[in-house]
Amino acid sequence: MAINVARYELNGNIGWGVVADGGLTPLVGTYETTGDFIRDGREEARSIAASGTENNIPLDHVTLLSPVTQNQQYVCQGTNYVSHLVESGIDPEQQTFNMIFRKASSCIAPPNTDVIRPAHVKLLDYELELGLIFGRKIDGPVEVTWDNLADYVAALVVNNDISARDVQLPQWQFYKGKSYRTFGPTGPWLTLIDQGDVEHIPELRLQLFVNGKSRQDALADDLFFQPPETLTELSGVQDFAEGDLLATGTPGGVAMQAPKSKLLMFISKLIPEAKKWEIFINKNVSNPDFLKPDDVIQSRIATADCSLDLGTQTNKIVQG
Numbered sequence: 310m311a312i313n314v315a316r317y318e319l320n321g322n323i324g325w326g327v328v329a330d331g332g333l334t335p336l337v338g339t340y341e342t343t344g345d346f347i348r349d350g351r352e353e354a355r356s357i358a359a360s361g362t363e364n365n366i367p368l369d370h371v372t373l374l375s376p377v378t379q380n381q382q383y384v385c386q387g388t389n390y391v392s393h394l395v396e397s398g399i400d401p402e403q404q405t406f407n408m409i410f411r412k413a414s415s416c417i418a419p420p421n422t423d424v425i426r427p428a429h430v431k432l433l434d435y436e437l438e439l440g441l442i443f444g445r446k447i448d449g450p451v452e453v454t455w456d457n458l459a460d461y462v463a464a465l466v467v468n469n470d471i472s473a474r475d476v477q478l479p480q481w482q483f484y485k486g487k488s489y490r491t492f493g494p495t496g497p498w499l500t501l502i503d504q505g506d507v508e509h510i511p512e513l514r515l516q517l518f519v520n521g522k523s524r525q526d527a528l529a530d531d532l533f534f535q536p537p538e539t540l541t542e543l544s545g546v547q548d549f550a551e552g553d554l555l556a557t558g559t560p561g562g563v564a565m566q567a568p569k570s571k572l573l574m575f576i577s578k579l580i581p582e583a584k585k586w587e588i589f590i591n592k593n594v595s596n597p598d599f600l601k602p603d604d605v606i607q608s609r610i611a612t613a614d615c616s617l618d619l620g621t622q623t624n625k626i627v628q629g
Contacts, residue, residue, distance in 0.1 A: 311617050312354060312501050313327070313498045314498055323374065324336060325340055325350060326366070329358065329365070333366050341378075343442065343499075344378075346552070347444055347551040355501070375419050376498055379414045382550070383556070384409065384410075384555050385558075386539060388404070389558025389559075390532060392531060393560055410484065416493040418491045420496030421494075421623050423625050426602065427629045432473065432475040432596075433474075434471070434472045434564045434565050435471060435517060435525075439468070439557050439619075440466040440554050441464075442464040442465070443549045443550065443554075445461060446550055446551060450544050453544070455537055456504075458510075464500055464501045465499070465502060465617065467496060467609070468554070469495075469624065471494070472486055506616070511529050512530070512617075513612055514613065516609045519598075519600070519605070519606055521607075524562045527560030532558065533558075602627055605624070606625075607623050608621065
């Protein structure tokens with residue numbers, strides 16, 4: 310059964326605790342990193358969850374930290390929801406490969422952090438994503454299926470892949486445009502899963518609001534490359550450690566939209582690269598959907614019955 314475990318700070322001390330009934334029950338063990346907790350702390354967390362939470366500390370008495378520590382790898386999938394493929398101008402039937410990229414781990418931030426918009430960035434965008442937390446070391450090819458997914462995925466987490474589109478696209482800099490500090494709010498907690506929870510992953514609903522207005526709303530069932538397929542592919546490429554984070558892509562509804570007209574898309578291919586991106590930036594500066602200072606994002610992922618409840622994060626945009 311799924312349980313929620315947060316990493317928190319109280320009176321200068323950092324610890325982990327089981328979240329239930331509006332409060333948090335601290336773990337006794339000390340786990341410096343997410344990997345340490347995943348390796349050595351999960352059994353303690355499940356034992357505490359089973360024994361009750363009468364000694365809860367109210368959640369508003371602690372400061373929630375990112376449950377993914379910055380030593381962990383932060384790997385991402387791009388254009389991985391059918392709805393996002395369409396709004397990006399990509400025909401889903403022509404999607405033949407899984408787009409993988411990295412974000413700097415230093416951009417991983419607490420769930421309710423202020424997101425700093427760098428002074429030179431005008432086109433700041435949001436991307437709500439379902440994060441998978443690796444549960445075991447992978448150092449060679451493995452075959453991951455829905456039937457053994459929990460052997461490799463220990464937990465689920467809310468992640469927001471904040472993006473500076475005017476850096477990412479004109480400079481062809483996915484890594485740079487998505488890696489500024491605070492560009493990876495993560496949490497509020499890890500939702501530890503077992504194999505019995507796996508069948509509910511496609512039922513997770515991703516919802517993002519900006520200033521109370523709905524921008525993204527989709528089920529994880531809309532994922533183009535589902536987790537077993539992606540983990541199998543990535544295991545043939547690179548190593549992973551316990552606690553590493555894989556962000557699985559964002560649904561449709563981001564601020565940046567591809568030109569609706571095929572004629573415009575064709576004409577853009579005839580324009581010199583630098584001029585094309587100058588037009589792109591100037592046109593989108595007036596798009597009110599891009600994030601501005603004082604905007605507030607709320608992001609939530611849960612199933613309808615809350616059998617999997619990854620929680621809600623709130624982030625205010627501030628000018629850097």
